[in-house]
Each structure stands twice: as structure tokens, then as C-alpha cells.
Amino acid sequence: xxxxxxxxxxxxxxxxxxxxxxxxxxxxxxxxxxxxxxxxxxxxxxxxxxxxxxxxxxxxxxxxxxxxxxxxxxxxxxxxxxxxxxxxxxxxxxxxxxxxxxxxxxxxxxxxxxxxxxxxxxxxxxxxxxxxxxxxxxxxxxxxxxxxxxxxxxxxxxxxxxxxxxxxxxxxxxxxxxxxxxxxxxxxxxxxxxxxxxxxxxxxxxxxxxxxxxxxxxxxxxxxxxxxxxxxxxxxxxxxxxxxxxxxxxxxxxxxxxxxxxxxxx
Numbered sequence: 001x002x003x004x005x006x007x008x009x010x011x012x013x014x015x016x017x018x019x020x021x022x023x024x025x026x027x028x029x030x031x032x033x034x035x036x037x038x039x040x041x042x043x044x045x046x047x048x049x050x051x052x053x054x055x056x057x058x059x060x061x062x063x064x065x066x067x068x069x070x071x072x073x074x075x076x077x078x079x080x081x082x083x084x085x086x087x088x089x090x091x092x093x094x095x096x097x098x099x100x101x102x103x104x105x106x107x108x109x110x111x112x113x114x115x116x117x118x119x120x121x122x123x124x125x126x127x128x129x130x131x132x133x134x135x136x137x138x139x140x141x142x143x144x145x146x147x148x149x150x151x152x153x154x155x156x157x158x159x160x161x162x163x164x165x166x167x168x169x170x171x172x173x174x175x176x177x178x179x180x181x182x183x184x185x186x187x188x189x190x191x192x193x194x195x196x197x198x199x200x201x202x203x204x205x206x207x208x209x210x211x212x213x214x215x216x217x218x219x220x221x222x223x224x225x226x227x228x229x230x231x232x233x234x235x236x237x238x239x240x241x242x243x244x245x246x247x248x249x250x251x252x253x254x255x256x257x258x259x260x261x262x263x264x265x266x
Contacts, residue, residue, distance in 0.1 A: 027117050028117045028118040029082050029083040029087065029117055029118045029119055030083045030118075031083050032081035032082055032083070032118070032119060032120050033081075033083065034081070034082055034083065034084050034085045034087075034088055035079055035080065035081045035082070035085075035088050036079070036080050036082075036085060036088035036089040036091075036092050037077060037078060037079040037080070037092075038077075038078050038092055039075065039076070039077045039078070040074075040075075040076050040078065040097065041073075041074065041075045041076075042074050043071040043072065043073050043074070044071060044072040044074070044099065044101070044106055045070070045071050046069075046070060046071055046072060046106070046129075046130055046133070048103045048104070049101065049102070049103065049104060049105055049106050049133070050104065050105075050132070050133055050134065050151075051104055051105040051106070051133060051134045051135075051136070052072060052105070052106050052107075052108075052127075052129050052133045052134070052135050052136070053105055053106070053107040053108070053136045053137075053138075054107075054108050054109075054125065054127065054135075054136070054137045054138070055107070055108070055109040055110065055138050056110050056123060056125060056137070056138065056139040056140070056142065057110045057112060057121070057123070057139070057140045057141070058110075058120065058121060058122045058123070058140060058141045058142060059077075059079075059110075059122045059123045059124045059125065059139075059141075059142045060124050060125075060142045060143040060144075060145075060160075061124075061125045061127075061137055061139055061142060061143070061144045061145070062125065062126045062127065062145045062146075062147075063125075063127045063128075063129060063135055063137060063145070063146045063147070063149075064127070064128050064129070064147050064148055065128075065129060065130070065131030065132075065133075065135075065147065065148035065149040065150065066128050066129070066130065066131055066148070067130075067131045067132075067150075069128055069129060069130045069131070070130065072106055072127065072128070072129050072130075073127065073128040074097070074108065074125070074126075074127050075125070075126040075127070076097045076123050076124070076125055077123065077124040077125075077126075078092060078095045078097075078122070078123050079120075079121075079122040079123070079124075080092050080094075080095055080119055080120070080121055080122075081119060081120035081122070082119045082120075087119075088119070091113075091119060091121075094112065094113050094121075095110075095111070095112050095121050095123065096110075096111040096112075097109070097110065097111070097123065098110075098111045108125075108127075110123050124142075129149075131148055131149055131150045131151075132150055132151055133149070133151060134149075134151040134152040134153070134169070135149050135151070135152075135153050135154070136153075136154040136155075137154070137155050137156070137157075138156045138157075139156070139157045139158070139160065140157075140158045140159065141158065141159045141160060142157070142159075142160045143160050143161050143162075143163075144157050144160065144161070144162045144163070145162075145163045145165070146162075146163070146164050146165070146167070147163075147164075147165040147166055148165070148166050148167075149166075149167050149168070149169065150168045150169060151168075151169045152169045152170045152171070152172075152190075153167050153169060153170070153171045153172070154171075154172045154173070155172075155173045155174075156173065156174045156175070157173075157174075157175050157176070157178060158175075158176040158177070159176055159177050159178065160175075160177075160178045161175075161178040161179045161180070161181070161199075162175055162178060162179075162180045162181075162182075163180075163181045163182070164180075164181070164182040164183070164184065165181075165182075165183055166183060167182065167183065167184045167185070168184075168185045168187065169184075169185075169186075169187060169190060170186070170187075170190035170191050170192065171184050171186075171191075171192050171193075171194075172191070172192070172193040172194070173193075173194045173195070173196075174194075174195050174196075175195075175196045175197065175199055176196075176197050176198070177197065177198045177199060178196075178198075178199045179199045179200045179201075179202070179257070180194055180196060180199060180200070180201045180202070180203075181202045182194070182201075182202070182203050182204070183203075183204040183205075184203065184204070184205055185205070185206055185209075185266075186205060186206075186209050186210075186211060186248050186250070187248070188210060188247050188248060189247055189248055190248050191211075191248055191249045191250070191251070192205075192211070192248075192249070192250040192251070192252075193249075193251045194251070194252045194253070195252075195253050195254075196253070196254040196255065196257060197254075197255045197256075198254075198255055198256045198257065199254060199256070199257045200220070200254065200257035200258040200259070200260070201252055201254055201257065201258075201259045201260070202260045202262075203250075203252065203259075203260070203261045203262070204261075204262050204263075204264055205227075205250075205261065205262075205263060205264070206263065206264060206265070206266035207226060207227060207263035207264065207265060207266065208244060208266050209227075209243050209244060209248070209250075209263070210243060210244035210245045210246060210247040210248055211242075211243045211244070211246060211247065211248035211249050211250045212240075212242055212243075212246045212248070212249045212250070213229060213239070213240060213241050213242065213243050213249075213250045213261075214238070214239075214240040214249075214250070214251050214252070215238065215239045215240070215250075215251075215252040215253065215259045215261070216237060216238040216239075216252070216253045217237050217238075217253070217254050217255075217256075217257065217258070217259060218237065218254070218255045218256065219255065219256045219257075220254060220256060220257045220258045220259065221258050221259070222237075222238070222239045222258075222259045223258065223259070223260045223261070224239070224261050224262075224263075225260070225261070225262040225263065226262060226263040226264070227243060227261065227262070227263035228243070229241035229242065229243060230242040230243070230246075
């Protein structure tokens with residue numbers, strides 16, 4: 001059974017804003033024309049953990065599931081942009097990847113100064129995890145791509161697109177500004193819950209998906225392709241009904257954008 005409550009994604013953008021931090025530094029750099037960077041790689045052994053959490057801030061994030069993986073493999077490209085190469089290099093050590101492990105979860109987190117002084121701190125992540133691990137990724141600015149996970153996936157991104165590819169499990173996503181593309185095979189009694197402020201949703205699911213379906217837009221359209229929706233109720237900005245026996249749920253919403261759901265042969 002999925003652990004995602006219906007409508008839970010409506011709360012996620014607020015969590016993103018809190019994660020971003022706040023505060024102003026009076027000693028601000030004049031520009032960010034120069035940069036310094038460093039790439040770090042490491043592995044985290046997976047023992048009892050079945051969940052992976054990544055808390056990013058600025059930068060693109062890619063997470064791939066590997067059925068043969070027994071460790072989490074991480075490549076983190078750290079970049080600082082400032083008014084001089086010297087200042088950028090001096091601040092690289094202030095940009096770190098934090099790690100925490102419990103029996104249930106492995107967590108990685110971008111650690112940077114709360115007061116940046118106008119500098120840009122960026123980390124591009126490329127990560128491979130066991131495909132049976134559930135994955136949660138939170139980001140502020142950048143692209144998020146998650147591929148090949150055979151468990152629950154949550155993605156939240158304040159500014160930038162999200163791509164969920166070849167997911168077999170429940171899926172939830174919350175975006176502030178950006179489009180969402182997803183291909184999900186929904187197991188019985190699992191949920192898909194996508195909420196966007198500004199952007200379009202493109203979701204591909206098998207034609208034999210079993211779920212209660214609800215989609216709503218404030219400004220935009222809702223399109224279903226190659227799917228049979230039973231007990232259909234359509235209004236000017238919403239669509240609901242049942243796919244198959246309705247054993248799971250699909251809830252989709254966007255403020256400004258199009259929702260397109262397409263059925264493909266299983």
C-alpha cells in the first residue's frame with residue numbers, strides 16, 4: 001500500500017521554500033563571472049536500508065535504479081561562482097555533500113552557507129541506487145531525473161522540470177515552475193499524486209491500469225489518449241472517473257498548463 005496520502009503534494013512546495021534557507025550577507029560579491037569546481041565520487045554500502053533521500057539546492061540531479069547494485073554510487077560536481085577565481089576556490093570548501101545513515105534510510109544533502117554573499121553554490125548529482133529502494137529527491141533550482149526505480153518515488157522541485165521514467169510503484173511529485181514527464185506502472189492499491197503550480201503534466205501508464213482518476217486544471221486542458229474512463233464526469237476544468245477496477249488512485253493537478261495522460265500496451 002502506498003504511503004502517499006491523497007493531496008499530500010499540495011504541502012511540498014512550502015517544504016522546499018523552508019529548505020532553501022534565508023538571510024542576507026552584507027559582504028556581497030559584485031558578480032559571478034568566475035568559477036571553481038571540484039568533482040567528488042564515493043560509494044555508500046546498502047545494508048538494511050530500503051530508502052534513499054537526496055536534498056539538493058541548486059543543480060541538476062539524476063538518479064538511476066540498477067537491479068544489480070549493492071551500493072549507492074555518487075558523483076557530485078561542485079561549482080562555486082564568484083567575482084574572482086580566488087574567491088570561488090576559497091569557497092569550494094564551504095560546499096559539501098552531507099551524509100546520514102539510519103537502519104531504514106540513506107540521506108545525502110547539499111551543505112552550503114546560509115548567507116552566500118551573492119555567490120552561486122551549485123552541485124550536479126549523478127547517482128545510482130538499487131532499483132528496489134524507494135527514492136525521494138528534493139531540489140530548489142535545476143532539473144530532476146529519476147529512472148528505473150521499482151519502488152515508491154517522490155520528487156519535489158521548486159524551479160525546473162522533473163522526469164520520472166520507467167517507474168514501477170507509487171509516485172508523487174510537486175513542482176513550483178516546470179513541466180513533469182512521467183511513465184509509471186502502478187501496482188494494485190498504489191497511488192500517483194502529481195501537483196504543479198505552473199507547468200504541464202505528461203503521464204504515460206499501461207492501458208490495464210486500475211485506479212480511481214481525478215485531474216484538475218485552473219488554466220489549461222485535460223486530454224486522455226488510448227484509455228477508457230468509466231463513470232466519467234467532466235467539467236470545464238476537471239475530469240474524473242475510473243480506470244479498470246479502480247483499485248489504486250491517480251490525482252493530477254496544475255495551476256497553469258495541460259494534463260495529458262496516455263495509455264500504452266503493458
